[in-house]
Amino acid sequence: MNNNRSAKIASIIEQRRPLKEKIGVVKENINTLASNLRNLAECRDRLMAQVDDRNVAVRLKEINFLTIQQQIAEELAALTKLEARFSRDTLNIGVVGLMGQGKSTLLQSLSGLTDDEIPARKGGACTAVRSIICHQEGQTYAEVTIHSEESFLEEVISPYYKELNLGSTPTSLDAFARPLPPLLSGNATKNSMYDHLQRDYHQNLQQYRHLLNSGLPRKLPPIPKEEIPKYIVQQRNGLGDLISFNHLAVQQVEIFCPFKNSEVGKIALVDVPGLGDTRLGDENLMLETLGEEVDLVIFVRRPDALRYGWEKKDTDLYKSAAEALPDLASRSFMVLNLVTGDDNFVGCKHHKDTIKDKHINVVQCTIANCSKPESANEVLDLVLNYLVDNITDLDKQYASYCQKRLIEIQKVVDAELNKARTAFGQDDLDDYQAIEELFSKLFGNDKKGWWKDVAFSLQKLRSELWLTRQSPDNNLQAGIDTAIAACQKGAGILLSDSPIEEINERISVSSPFRAYADYQDELRVLLSRNFQSLDEGLKQSIENVKSQVSEVLTQQGRLGMLTNESGSNFFKSISDLVPERLGKLKQGFKIIADFELSYRGLILHRIRQHLDGLTNITATSGQSRQVDDQQNPTLLVSSSTSAEEILEALKIDYDIAVNRIKPALEEFLCEPSQAAYAMVEEFVDNVIRQEDISEEWKNFLRPLRGQIWPDEFGKPEQERQQRKAWLDLINHVANTSKSDLFQFSN
Incomplete structure (x- = not known):
């Protein structure tokens, strides 16, 4: 079975x-x-x-x-x-009872653990932390979860500050270590709570503080059976002062041990500290445990031998448990603890007979001697059989x-x-219709309105650029003039104070061949670098035309109401505003936003072909020579070539390169104007002349009409x-x- x-x-x-x-x-x-x-x-x-x-x-x-x-x-x-409940690897039975009712005794009888692991000694509360006792074959050990600094302050210390009106909860252990705020007023219960906070947690902080790290609660390596008590038991001297402290930092302990009934299956018994003393947080801990950790509850109550009867604290405990388990009546048993030597059977019988009168509704109320393993296991069998038969429906x-x-x-x-x-x-x-009619009127058509003004102005600008598309670009002309002047001013070795001495020094450390070739390379680099400044002028020319187009759209198109940008940034800004579904319009703005002329794309290759005269070619004979376009050498270098000959040849090479570059570039002075015109015509074709493009403009402007x-x-x-x-x-x-x-x- x-x-x-x-x-x-x-x-299950x-x-x-x-x-x-x-x-x-x-x-x-x-x-x-x-x-x-x-x-x-x-x-x-x-x-x-x-x-x-x-x-x-x-x-x-x-x-x-x-x-x-x-x-x-x-x-x-x-x-x-609920998710936590259905994620567990065990079915959990919670054991709940007020302090001193025999809860820990029942757990001992079921698990085979002793007072060392589940204290049940006479006197005050001994179990200090929530314990989960799992049935598992093999050696007994525990997994201890230690509070973090943050969870300790929030879960343990904060309830005291709130209940006793001590002000804001400390945000760090350093803050908690300072003198406690005084208890301004309170009854005997609150005085006892304050004393518990002060004598246990506050004055002993240095005894357990080393366990509390910042961050998240942490699980210690497995603890052997003999080490378990120091994490779950609170020990006190004759004056009531704590003499054990680790438990103050413990959030939870899981004990793994073989139960006396080894065939109980994958179950766990969940214990919480006994309720009824002045330590705060126990009831919240009980509610949290029942809500997340427990599938079924065993209440433990020990009737007195002389004065017996259900009390308010019993019904309050039941009501609190029902808050966490709404179907508690179908998930709970009541065990009336028959204590050997106390002769409390009459009290147990009275409690069993009157339990329904107090609206403490459970599956079954039974009398059992919690200290006797055979009696305790009869209760466990009763509970487990019910659990197996009903838990699926209860879930x-x-x-x-x-x-x-x-x-x-x-x-x-x-x-x-x-x-x-x-x-x-x-x-x-009607109002919506009126707004739409006004928008359509303002947007207009080919004859009047916004569409006519924008289309006409863009076409006018296109025509103006068409007339000037063959005109030299002033920015490019200025850039060429500046670059040529720089070439003449910075000619390297050609303008040196003592060029012959420098060339001779170069020959002495290498050879005439190497000296001539190296100086050609240096002059070529100087020339090429001077023309890189043309890039800025080319970009500025295109940017000027983009600004002309953006001005039309800003003024006649009123798109300046949507952005303060101009030039390329204007078109990028508007492109970002155009929805993807308006693909034709968005593409038109993207084309002009991305369009640019560059030195490397337009000029570089045209300069490089005129720098061949400054490029050294090594002949198969081992001699170095320089060639021009017609392969006529300026200088045939030999081992006896002098510095004067090299200098003269370099001057000729340099002058030839400069004199060829300038007219070659001036042949392309109109290209920036032609490129700018092509850019604008492409833009106008995309945003004005495409089929149904006016509808895309309408759909773009409609949600923005309040701004336009x-x-x-x-x-x-x-x-x-x-x-x-x-x-x-x-x-x-x-x-x-x-x-x-x-x-x-x-």
Whole structure:
């Protein structure tokens, strides 16, 4: 039977995996919805400050985004818990009870652990941290998770500061190490809480601070059985002062050990510190544990032998647990602890008979001696058999419960979106028609309006450039003159104070062949470098013409209302504004924005062909000679060639190169003008003469008409744009709030 039960538990765990994956997808969808709702809420807040219509402002204010966002946050937290529940490798049974009721004793009897690992000694609370005890064959060991500095301050220290009104929670351990704020007022309970904060956590900080690192909580290497107590047990001396401190920094301990009933299957027992003392955070820890870590709950209650009966603290504990597990009645058992020697059987019987009167609803209430392993394991068998038979249905019910809440939220979102759609009132068709008619009139056609003005002005500019397309470019002419002057002024060795001495020195360290060739290279580099400045003039010529075109579109086309740029930057800016769907128009602006003339593309190759006279060719004979276009050498170099001969030859070579380059370049003085004309004609053809291009212009200008014609469309267009942006956001939210995106459970 037990083997079959173990197999069923393993199967149940495996069947949970697909549901966990579905929950993950739904969580991602809901996070997207939450983000879209935040955007819509921010837009609403902006519009409330902008709209002039008071009725619109009132309707916008009535849309309840805050409640929806809070509900979504709550459901995301619930889904996270559900996802964690279905991600586990074990079925978990939580053991819950007030301090001193026998909870730890029951855990000892079931797990085989002792007071060293699960303290159950008489006196005050001994178990100091949340423990998860997992059934696993082999040696007993523990995995200890230590708080980070941040989680310690948030989860452990912050509850004290809030409950005792001590001011802002310390943001660092250094801040917490300073003297505690005084407790201004409080009853005996609060005084005891303050004493607990001060005597345990504050004055002993240096004893456990070394364990708290900044960042995220960290898991220590596996801890052997004999080392477990120092992380989970709080030990005190006769005066009540702590004498063990590591547990103060512990967030959670997982203990792996073989249970006495070795055939229980893949289960874990989850223990939390006993409730009822003055240490804060235990109830929150219990709620978090039940919500995320527990599939079924065992409540432990030890009735008194003389004064027995259910008390308010019992019903409060049950209500708190029900907050974390909404179907608690189907997921909980009550164990009434029959204590040997206390003779509390009558009290146990009374509690069992009256449990329903107190609305503590559980699957079964049973009496058992928690200190006896055989009795404790009878309880565990009872619980496990129920768990195996019912957990699948319970999971479905729990998932269905979460699913229903999500569908309710989706309905609420739809209701608020419907209110949002009508916040501006119904569209006035007549007003919209009037706006469209005015836009069409202003845009015009070939005979009048914006289209006629732009088309005519661009064609006029094209005609003007056509007339000057054969004119020399002033920028290029100036650049050539400057470059030639630079060539004559900076001729290197030719203008040296002592050229003969320099050439002789060069010959002495190499040879006449090498000296002549090296000087040719240097002069060639000087010449070429002087003409690189032509690049700036070529670019400026094209930029000047682009500025002429942009001025037409800025003035007659009113596109200056869309950008402050000019020239190339103007066309790039407008191109960026044109939607991709308006491909013809966008391409036209991109062509002119990217068009340029460059020195390397237009001039360089024309200069280089006239530098051959300064290029050395090594003959097969080993002699070096220089050749011109007709292969007539300026100088035949030999080992006896003098410095004077080399200098004279270099002057001839240099003068020939300069005198050939200048007229060669002047033959191309008209090319920048021709290129500029071609650029403009290409642009005009693309943005004016293409079929249906006027419709693309219309579609481009329509959403921008309030900027283009502010006097005519300013306020009406602004309101229309506001309404359109608002409705677009609403539709975006609606697309992410469809019910099928919330479905993870059938």
